[in-house]
Amino acid sequence: MKNYKIYAGGTFIETSQVLEVQNPFDKSIMAKTFLADKEILNIAIEKAIAVEQELKHMPVYQRYEILQQIAFKLSEDKERLASILSIESGKPIRYALGEIARAIQTFTIASEEAKRLPHEYLSIDWTPAGHGKQGVVKYEPIGLIAGIAPFNFPLNLAVHKIAPAIATGNPIILKPARSTPLSTLELAKIINKTSLPKGAVSILPMDRETGNLLVTDERIKKLSFTGSPQVGWKMKTQAGKKRLTLELGGNAGVLVSDKADIDLAVKKCMIGSFAYSGQVCIHVQRIYVQESVFEEFTNKMIEATKKLQVGDPMNPATEVSVMIDEANAKRVEAWVNDAVADGAKVLAGGQRKDTFYEPTLITNTQPEMNVCSLEVFGPVVTVEKYSNLQSGIDAINDSQYGLQAGIFTDSIQELNSAFDQLEVGGVIHNDVPTFRVDHMPYGGIKNSGFGREGVKYAMRDMLEPKLLVMDS
Amino acid sequence: MKNYKIYAGGTFIETSQVLEVQNPFDKSIMAKTFLADKEILNIAIEKAIAVEQELKHMPVYQRYEILQQIAFKLSEDKERLASILSIESGKPIRYALGEIARAIQTFTIASEEAKRLPHEYLSIDWTPAGHGKQGVVKYEPIGLIAGIAPFNFPLNLAVHKIAPAIATGNPIILKPARSTPLSTLELAKIINKTSLPKGAVSILPMDRETGNLLVTDERIKKLSFTGSPQVGWKMKTQAGKKRLTLELGGNAGVLVSDKADIDLAVKKCMIGSFAYSGQVCIHVQRIYVQESVFEEFTNKMIEATKKLQVGDPMNPATEVSVMIDEANAKRVEAWVNDAVADGAKVLAGGQRKDTFYEPTLITNTQPEMNVCSLEVFGPVVTVEKYSNLQSGIDAINDSQYGLQAGIFTDSIQELNSAFDQLEVGGVIHNDVPTFRVDHMPYGGIKNSGFGREGVKYAMRDMLEPKLLVMDS
Amino acid sequence: MKNYKIYAGGTFIETSQVLEVQNPFDKSIMAKTFLADKEILNIAIEKAIAVEQELKHMPVYQRYEILQQIAFKLSEDKERLASILSIESGKPIRYALGEIARAIQTFTIASEEAKRLPHEYLSIDWTPAGHGKQGVVKYEPIGLIAGIAPFNFPLNLAVHKIAPAIATGNPIILKPARSTPLSTLELAKIINKTSLPKGAVSILPMDRETGNLLVTDERIKKLSFTGSPQVGWKMKTQAGKKRLTLELGGNAGVLVSDKADIDLAVKKCMIGSFAYSGQVCIHVQRIYVQESVFEEFTNKMIEATKKLQVGDPMNPATEVSVMIDEANAKRVEAWVNDAVADGAKVLAGGQRKDTFYEPTLITNTQPEMNVCSLEVFGPVVTVEKYSNLQSGIDAINDSQYGLQAGIFTDSIQELNSAFDQLEVGGVIHNDVPTFRVDHMPYGGIKNSGFGREGVKYAMRDMLEPKLLVMDS
């Protein structure tokens, strides 16, 4: 069995706390790794702080080259890395390959943005008080970043914290999910071979108690957390003086207007609903279809759902596989069954086997059912009718969450109205809310988050403006 | 009769060449002013150059205050100024008031943009060669500007040259149209009362020979010309080392799709077609309507055309009045008559009386007719059918011009396709090509122009980037 | 005695809690006003939320005109307003007039920035996943803002919260300091006469308990606090899901190199040290002078200090007057006396009379003395020697604070080194850290603050990015 040392302050180490990594598809233990404790975390913090000045003064071309090298080495080894990612997470290999490609893209964007920090030149003489003066605002690294990444995109969502940190000259300590630490530990090996100062990046799985120190330790200047709303919002009250980015979940909705291309809507909704068994922050959970096209849309969705290839994630043909663990599969099962008990109707799927839950389409739901109001994080989607656009928009907004939403339509008025009113961080036209490219601003409002990621946007929050006013 | 001295190098003077300004509505001589000759122009040039350094070093808050003062004084006197403008140009007073409001807005925008020159801070260390260095790009005034303004917006199109010049710290010599010099000479009085150094602005009507020196004199660093394509393009070959902006004419087209709001389209097309008797660079000259709504649209246009209030420009109710002179009215008459002789059909209007030409709607035209292919610059619009969007786009593009175009539709696909394919500087959705606000980039492609105006855009071309690379 | 109603949700009201406003110079009660309680605050919150949609959809030109009107009306009434400000705060009238001018400038800048929200167009097709798509990021108002303003710039530091809120389309509830509420209540009258929807701005003096609700109420989306570090940082842990800007204090330092213009340094340091009795966040508290010019600099400072005009704040000749209250004057007295007891030497001043504390120059201090290590917020400045620039920089950085710092030098190397190393939000060359113009980014690091003000920068944190990805 493979042994993965953890990466603490520039050194690969083992600890006394062993963490076994399970393949969620066949339940085998695929590798073992280790948990960091407080002392190891403390070493990582000290080593990180020790290199802050060096990182701050590293010229742009060096930051660029380090980030390019990482991208290049990920690219060279992408199939092996995708396999590891697929096995640890149960993610179908087609999507695991996609995630590696995105992580490469994220590092590439960061390398380019490192050249383009938002330094400004300011005229100061807008009033007589500023006569004879000019200003420059430079953006400096803020100091040590802590990142906490989730299991569902174990590599790319960690990279969305690591790459901006390197690009801005900040050290970072990254805690991967305990179920899926291997992809980032592979990344650690790649980073360790670059000329990035040792200590600038640490990758440390850790127990919850140690993990809490990432929130409370005052030497850490920013925490970037991707995970559940409950945990995230609590962190905000405990974070002391540090900055915070929270990327939390949602129950994303889609509108399908009678001015839409229905076949396109079905094709996109299938992916948005069931890719990686719906274990995606911007998974399509609620579809609202205009009455006159509801039946056509629903029938095509049912048909397409039945054709989905389910099976071993390592099989290239597989479209849907297991969930991350049985507890989650059971939770989803319970929610669907509760909904049915309260009057909902299953149009397709609805059965669980071990960690596998069938791609499931429900209708006749009520907004207060768990499958509507909470984040299902599983392969379940509701389909309901709406009469006019306004009622569709209202239905989507009837939620504590606000991450992204989609709308299928060819009408400018409908798109403008939806964009204006939908209470979300992003509206996607003629596509599902699941749409994301790595350079776009990404993040939610309401309970779905605080701040934005998307390389340039994440970088901005890792920088401190510093003004120079000087004689002109 | 009122006597208007011309404004040369900071002094109001008379010359031996008297210019009488005629009221095109009643043919009376409303005022006299003067033409500058070469010697006066030379004095204006020398005085302008003498204040270049002072203008360059004027702090932002002073440029701002001068521009704000001008805007304020225009505002205080707007009704009197609108009358003068209306009488010298024959422009209905409602539109003359609108032009004064726009000139105020143009100065206001310029005052704000003076604070926001596009100075940049640059990281220089993208390669080892730049290690330890940083850069600033400051934008400096280029030097003396010459502006040539047309009769149709005698104030605001001059202001689109004067205000950016002041905002960027450049002196300017402005030649108004000989038919409409009074509005800008009124402006000269306002400018003269500010603390702008004398010589920074000259307003000089001049004969053609003297005017040609604006093109050829090497001390002038930029020429900004608004006028006819024939004259403009010739200037480009004679302009020596100077920069050039050409705002020339067009034969703007509109598309009315069957996905449009027809009443809105009619309402907007009426204004675009007939405001100031079509003597507008972005006057609606060609309307293409999708077959299924052609009859509805055309009938409503005919009806609306018949209701237009024609008469004395000084009457607040007047919507359409005389053209700038009889020669132009006769030219328009001839073009329409030629078209009719070749098979076109007049739907409304079509008659001339002295300098007045009726608002005229024609159909059954051919692309090669003058009313289609040349710039009609009169109250004439053609209306033709199109079967599918592509043929409508092709019809608009079948022109030597490319200033702006309009499209009425609610379809995203149609709007995207039109925007992509229309060969123009600007596409206006759900409005006529005649739409312009003073801060938007404005200018044409093909034979319609070279460069852009719209305050910020005009300013950019009056600035020279100057790079400082310094130790960091 | 004048009676000032408070401005709650668009209505001027009285409450049962009377607040008497004292003139700190002659101890008379100059006016009475009122404190809001929880119920009144609740009404203000509800009225604010009721107009959020209207504010969000208000077109740019309306926001602009409202802000311009406010600036205009402040300008018309500036002398009377300055008197009120001077009397309530004990600020010399010359500085009170300056503050009114700055508040006008702050509103003017906000009016301009309202036109220039940082909306972006994004290419989305950086990878095949984005093919055929394009993006727009619009910045929407986040919702209700709470502002808490201090006594020392009772008008302009409130305006730095109110003007950006209006410019971004957010409602705001502003709590002025209890000692100096009148300037902002005068502003409330001006705002009330504009077309801003009633409820968009409330100005509410309040007791501490009610004030705490500004921190904890979940309907408030952002808190912007200017005040003491102790209070500010505690708020961060109590603020729930809301955003936070903290503008806290400092103990700002200045470096005077032997490559400096000493007379300039003395002139600027006098103002930075003693203007408004040092009750300024960026008051010069610590001066470090290179050895070879220490004696010259110190002697000139002593001489200048002795010449300062002290007296009634309403006297135009007065340069220094009373402190805000006797408690603060006594605190300053105690700190200076403690320093002297521990070996410091008073070079000038050092005596208190009631609320007046003399402009005071001390040397031979130790970094751990209160006059060095805490925020003195009084007319006291320390002057110490440094041997080389590095030790001077280290001395300034030996502080829990980091707001702004100044350096007087003609050396590029020295300026670069100081800018790189000084741990502050802003470095001011050839001027004191007290330098501020209202459009520059302003705020501290370390214990001095969180986030930035300066109109554009404050506005950014009152906006939520909203992404639209659409077919291209």
Place this chain on the structure above:
Amino acid sequence: MKNYKIYAGGTFIETSQVLEVQNPFDKSIMAKTFLADKEILNIAIEKAIAVEQELKHMPVYQRYEILQQIAFKLSEDKERLASILSIESGKPIRYALGEIARAIQTFTIASEEAKRLPHEYLSIDWTPAGHGKQGVVKYEPIGLIAGIAPFNFPLNLAVHKIAPAIATGNPIILKPARSTPLSTLELAKIINKTSLPKGAVSILPMDRETGNLLVTDERIKKLSFTGSPQVGWKMKTQAGKKRLTLELGGNAGVLVSDKADIDLAVKKCMIGSFAYSGQVCIHVQRIYVQESVFEEFTNKMIEATKKLQVGDPMNPATEVSVMIDEANAKRVEAWVNDAVADGAKVLAGGQRKDTFYEPTLITNTQPEMNVCSLEVFGPVVTVEKYSNLQSGIDAINDSQYGLQAGIFTDSIQELNSAFDQLEVGGVIHNDVPTFRVDHMPYGGIKNSGFGREGVKYAMRDMLEPKLLVMDS
């Protein structure tokens, strides 16, 4: 002997006009290639226009990948390419390798900037006229570009036209210098292997008459010329409606203040004066040294000049080698001899042997001597005294040219004053005017040029803004 086909409209062809390429060091014929005639040029133009739509619609990621591929392939083959470049141009191999590295960098920058075209989102509702509307400005390719490159940086100065053209989606026809066509023909082979549509790039050596068509042909929308002022400025009058960028020469000056690091100044001036025998647009031609350090500086320069390694360009130790041809060497010899005849004094060098001219230092020159007033484009530099900074600045400005200038000083006042007053496109602090990195704006004023290169800046002038105003 190697045979290089030319690259016309996507095809490598031979023509009837053979062009022999001579090694300027040993006079051997190193290769033969061909000249295009009018018909071949016409084919290239037609093929270019045929792919304009395809290029315009190519998604960003494809443009990016093509540019990255070219950079990568240049990198893989850099030593061979540097040899070819060195041999055809006589450029020492150390500098030839540097040029290849820069060409790689230029393509890399262009690939990144292709993602970042300056598309804008505009608020339109600054006045009631724009209520309910919003704007987007997209930047579209303008159409076929013609580039004319000089012999001295045969690869990178061509790449500064080709890479921006590809990045902006424009086809380009590039005419290399007849003496050094091989580097770009090697580049043609690399480009031909990418997926760039055939016809998008042509590399065509041509006779003068055919070359003139690049100036006059109306199908070409922009001409970018790097070469001599005489030729360049004449083109401006012949270019018809097309845009123009002129990168012409200069007689760049350097100031060495008594506040400078003299050893640094000497080291940098040696490279700036003699690299590639001064055949560089921003070659250091005139050095002005403050009196008190003149002797020290001059002595160190003389000493360093004597130590320069001269010889075969292919020898890695060689610092200076032959000039491009004997005619130029003779011209330089004549100019120096004329100067000496008129009183100048040679401090080092001054002799010619065939195409080799010694690195030469002169003093006691007069501004009107050819070695001062014209562009020497050879290994000759003048060194003169100045008493105060102003006279040094005036000396540099006493020139028809204005490309770049350098200043060595540690004084902020001196740097500010020099930057303000020097009449050049760029001022380089503590380095020579010869400094250039490929992303900085580069170009001259006065007779030195028109417009700017530097990837982003070159791209801007290859784009046409296109405004969309749409319902919001």
